[in-house]
């Protein structure tokens with residue numbers, strides 16, 4: 001048995017014991033600070049859907065979650081690290097950076113966006129569409145605040161939870177399975193929110209931004225970084241967020257700003273990050289080794305070269321714009 005299998009086996013064994021002693025496996029019960037109520041609820045929580053979702057929304061969400069998958073991803077990531085000589089009990093947050101940032105610009109883009117939120121250790125941040133928890137762990141390490149991550153894809157949430165446990169940040173960062181369109185949190189539960197490369201899979205932007213506004217306290221900042229469309233031709237599929245246009249719902253930067261304002265946000269800053277993105281991809285392709293190292297984005301994304309190549313081509317043709325928005329809840 002590899003160390004990774006042993007570590008995960010031991011850890012999951014402990015969780016089962018806790019669950020058997022009264023832990024909840026249902027929807028998270030959140031208090032007015034947006035936190036799970038007791039220790040056994042800390043971590044992954046499944047089944048957070050609300051009844052009012054329509055068939056269209058449910059169908060889209062199922063397709064999006066299937067697209068991302070993430071089966072046994074924690075095992076594969078920890079296995080790759082082990083292959084590189086890092087055993088599961090020695091993993092440091094920095095070791096995970098090559099695989100945990102599922103968006104244009106990687107860690108550099110995360111740091112750039114999060115910095116704008118002026119987070120403090122007392123803050124509680126919500127990461128909507130948290131993926132495997134890269135942003136959450138960065139925020140815990142850099143700002144010391146609490147983070148709750150929510151994502152549609154159970155395999156990603158499980159991975160976020162296990163990797164966070166591996167680096168010892170599990171008391172600061174928790175992750176729930178759920179929909180950004182039905183956030184399972186109380187009104188005004190969070191001091192700030194972030195969402196990176198998630199909205200491209202969401203048709204009902206008004207509802208997304210209203211939900212984010214509902215769970216933020218008045219005056220709280222939100223940082224968004226999403227791929228938007230210019231309306232020009234030149235985006236070919238597959239791309240990292242969708243195999244076909246059926247699950248890709250891009251809007252223009254102007255529409256993004258208007259939907260946010262209509263949902264009760266005041267826009268503080270916007271930025272077209274096309275030049276940064278093109279530079280990032282060119283560097284990435286130039287420096288790509290012949291065969292990938294054990295740990296890399298290929299663990300999370302199939303056909304990565306083709307998908308990222310399609311994104312770079314669309315950027316170069318001016319068909320898409322990676323757009324950053326910082327807004328404040330009124």
Ligand SMILES: C[S@@+](CC[C@H](N)C(=O)[O-])C[C@H]1O[C@@H](n2cnc3c(N)ncnc32)[C@H](O)[C@@H]1O
Pocket residue numbers: 061064065068100101102103128129130131132133134135150151152153156178179180181195196197198201202240241
């Ligand atoms: C490209 S990944 C980005 C993940 C993460 N934000 C990051 O930058 O590393 C998009 C994520 O959005 C999640 N997602 C898409 N639609 C969602 C929805 N309606 N509710 C919650 N999560 C969603 C997917 O499951 C996926 O993990």
